[in-house]
Amino acid sequence: MVDLDNLNYENGLVMAVAQDFETNEVLMCAYMDKTALEKTVETGYVHYWSRSRNKLWKKGESSGHLQLLHEMYVDCDMDAVLLKIKQMGASCHEGFYSCFYRTIEGNIVGKKVFEPEDVY
């Protein structure tokens, strides 16, 4: 087991990338602190650190759009993790399966799973 004390935290955080464990689609980027990493490993549900709310954030706790951890990887310089997950519902609070639903050209290409006003 990688010692979570040995990660290269910056202001207590590492970058986290969530990826669909079956299709490898990248779903979102966020940050995790040591507690979020521990909670994710212990419970099997992905937890992040919410920088806007300044607290531990169990993804999907209010919407039901939980993320179930399948595998977690650490990068070479130990400042980022990759989470292979099963996504319940959708990752994006705007209702898209992935937060990366828009190309740099400005085209909306992502799959819409729900209408936000029906969920939040």
Next chain:
Amino acid sequence: MVDLDNLNYENGLVMAVAQDFETNEVLMCAYMDKTALEKTVETGYVHYWSRSRNKLWKKGESSGHLQLLHEMYVDCDMDAVLLKIKQMGASCHEGFYSCFYRTIEGNIVGKKVFEPEDVY
């Protein structure tokens, strides 16, 4: 085209995730500033902002392990981009194809492409 002035830069930077355009394997995480984004779009070669060297960084410039841009996506809150790329050689300076070559359990599962001492 998404106006690059409208991204939600933090200290001038957005998160960037590079992904193999064919297999969807996630290769690395880094940061980009507006210039790196512009250079990437203009040239088709991925540029990052190196926080350790505090300068624009054309990925693979010294090693030859360039990243050719296929598609770029912006996330919902405009503070992260996803780069679908063709990776020449390997992403990781340690010689692995992906920087995420290690599981949280501590197992080395990534594919080694080169020996660092032969390249750098």
